[in-house]
Amino acid sequence: MKEHNILNQLKVVCSLCSLRELCLPIGFALEELQQLDALTGSKRLVRRGEYLYRTGEKFAAIYAIRGGFFKTSVLHEDGREHVTGFHMMGDIMGLDAISTETHACDAVALECSEICEIPFDRLSELSMVMPVLHQNLHRIMSREIAFDHEIMLMLGKMRAEERLAAFLLNLSKRFSARGYSAASFQLRMTREEIGSYLGLKLETVSRAFSRFQEEGLISVQRKLIELKDADGLKRLLRV
Amino acid sequence: MKEHNILNQLKVVCSLCSLRELCLPIGFALEELQQLDALTGSKRLVRRGEYLYRTGEKFAAIYAIRGGFFKTSVLHEDGREHVTGFHMMGDIMGLDAISTETHACDAVALECSEICEIPFDRLSELSMVMPVLHQNLHRIMSREIAFDHEIMLMLGKMRAEERLAAFLLNLSKRFSARGYSAASFQLRMTREEIGSYLGLKLETVSRAFSRFQEEGLISVQRKLIELKDADGLKRLLRV
DNA sequence: CGAACCCTTGAGTCGGTTCAAAGCAGGTGG
DNA sequence: CCACCTGCTTTGAACCGACTCAAGGGTTCG
Numbered sequence: 001m002k003e004h005n006i007l008n009q010l011k012v013v014c015s016l017c018s019l020r021e022l023c024l025p026i027g028f029a030l031e032e033l034q035q036l037d038a039l040t041g042s043k044r045l046v047r048r049g050e051y052l053y054r055t056g057e058k059f060a061a062i063y064a065i066r067g068g069f070f071k072t073s074v075l076h077e078d079g080r081e082h083v084t085g086f087h088m089m090g091d092i093m094g095l096d097a098i099s100t101e102t103h104a105c106d107a108v109a110l111e112c113s114e115i116c117e118i119p120f121d122r123l124s125e126l127s128m129v130m131p132v133l134h135q136n137l138h139r140i141m142s143r144e145i146a147f148d149h150e151i152m153l154m155l156g157k158m159r160a161e162e163r164l165a166a167f168l169l170n171l172s173k174r175f176s177a178r179g180y181s182a183a184s185f186q187l188r189m190t191r192e193e194i195g196s197y198l199g200l201k202l203e204t205v206s207r208a209f210s211r212f213q214e215e216g217l218i219s220v221q222r223k224l225i226e227l228k229d230a231d232g233l234k235r236l237l238r239v
Numbered sequence: 240m241k242e243h244n245i246l247n248q249l250k251v252v253c254s255l256c257s258l259r260e261l262c263l264p265i266g267f268a269l270e271e272l273q274q275l276d277a278l279t280g281s282k283r284l285v286r287r288g289e290y291l292y293r294t295g296e297k298f299a300a301i302y303a304i305r306g307g308f309f310k311t312s313v314l315h316e317d318g319r320e321h322v323t324g325f326h327m328m329g330d331i332m333g334l335d336a337i338s339t340e341t342h343a344c345d346a347v348a349l350e351c352s353e354i355c356e357i358p359f360d361r362l363s364e365l366s367m368v369m370p371v372l373h374q375n376l377h378r379i380m381s382r383e384i385a386f387d388h389e390i391m392l393m394l395g396k397m398r399a400e401e402r403l404a405a406f407l408l409n410l411s412k413r414f415s416a417r418g419y420s421a422a423s424f425q426l427r428m429t430r431e432e433i434g435s436y437l438g439l440k441l442e443t444v445s446r447a448f449s450r451f452q453e454e455g456l457i458s459v460q461r462k463l464i465e466l467k468d469a470d471g472l473k474r475l476l477r478v
Numbered sequence: 479c480g481a482a483c484c485c486t487t488g489a490g491t492c493g494g495t496t497c498a499a500a501g502c503a504g505g506t507g508g
Numbered sequence: 509c510c511a512c513c514t515g516c517t518t519t520g521a522a523c524c525g526a527c528t529c530a531a532g533g534g535t536t537c538g
Binding site: 398399439440442443446461 | 493496503
């Protein structure tokens with residue numbers, strides 16, 4: 001009963017959201033999930049350009065993205081900004097703040113987005129009595145660590161075109177996992193933000209896109225990307 | 240009673256080990272900790288060059304370093320290796336494997352080391368009944384995520400000498416936090432491994448060391464490093 | 479329609495890599 | 509104990525990929 005109360009307070013359920021792995025008690029049927037979907041809860045709208053949280057703010061909740069698109073970035077003391085990630089529907093943000101209880105990066109919406117705010121103390125509390133939730137929380141944090149290590153490999157070892165190929169393939173995979181087209185999607189971020197994420201300058205990103213297009217690997221029209229030859233892109237990674 | 244049993248099975252306690260934050264139940268006195276220290280437990284010796292775990296192996300435990308030095312690295316399909324981290328006394332390794340239950344990187348001892356193997360299912364079990372442990376586990380994973388983001392900034396935005404300065408300062412801080420000299424320490428890794436970690440070639444690392452020495456910032460004698468002017472190094476980071 | 483912003487493309491520059499050679503410490507075996 | 513080998517490091521010179529600087533074009537929005 002207590003569990004159920006907390007669940008109601010959280011009001012975060014979504015059949016296409018990584019939270020279904022976070023909150024889902026064993027045996028919860030898909031139909032029940034979808035009914036819960038209908039409930040509006042502690043959701044929040046974040047408009048394009050608005051901050052979800054900023055570096056230095058007190059950490060109180062983690063955030064699940066119901067829809068939309070975010071970037072997270074860290075600001076160096078000298079003013080340099082580095083984009084640490086792009087986050088879409090179903091992703092969880094704010095996990096890096098647990099340790100210090102202070103947000104260590106900025107999170108900005110790149111398009112009008114809807115997020116679920118999940119008070120961390122309540123989540124913690126709930127996870128103490130719900131082993132599956134407990135496990136999944138670990139799993140999600142662990143996944144982020146492993147993913148970051150891949151990015152480190154990319155930043156440390158790959159050349160510009162490889163990075164961009166890896167970036168496009170990753171986006172494609174994530175869109176596809178969410179039921180969207182793997183072959184055609186809209187970039188939500190600017191060339192500069194892509195560059196910042198990949199450790200490149202915006203001109204280099206632009207040139208690489210053009211090159212890929214010349215080679216028939218993709219087609220680019222401003223923010224619209226079509227992967228014409230995903231295998232060709234993958235081949236770039238095995239230099 | 241049950242808690243105590245599990246604690247005994249874990250047999251990982253060490254007054255100078257991040258595990259003291261992991262396992263420590265509230266109210267455990269330092270003396271009790273130190274008594275537990277004396278117990279030999281599921282510890283393991285890993286000799287220089289030996290693997291603690293390898294990519295692809297089944298994940299069963301996380302590892303706390305009692306003493307010694309490790310590197311973790313990921314292997315790209317084309318054979319390129321990237322060092323994702325250096326780990327010393329008190330650090331926890333293997334957290335990135337929780338999500339897939341398969342190790343996602345190699346862990347190699349760079350010197351003869353002693354580690355505590357902590358069966359993850361038992362740890363999980365224990366953390367369900369010990370809120371502090373639960374919290375600390377989250378904290379440690381979160382810290383790793385936040386730290387990885389800093390490295391991403393380094394790899395993505397900094398120039399060679401900045402990276403090396405940041406690297407040395409980080410090592411210094413960590414040694415100092417463990418009671419060793421902040422100003423003078425022995426590198427356990429080769430120039431090539433440093434380079435791999437920082438996204439540089441070994442020659443570049445070597446040249447940067449020489450340059451720092453010329454400028455009176457450090458003194459280098461093969462693997463022995465002395466920080467002569469830590470503030471000077473820090474100044475390099477605020478380009 | 480103009481302003482602001484983003485993207486593309488070119489030319490020149492530079493930091494870091496590559497290739498090559500030589501020095502140095504530690505370990506091994508004769 | 510010395511000679512030799514091996515692995516690590518240093519240093520130099522040439523090269524190249526990505527950056528910088530600069531100009532021009534496209535799109536969106538007030």
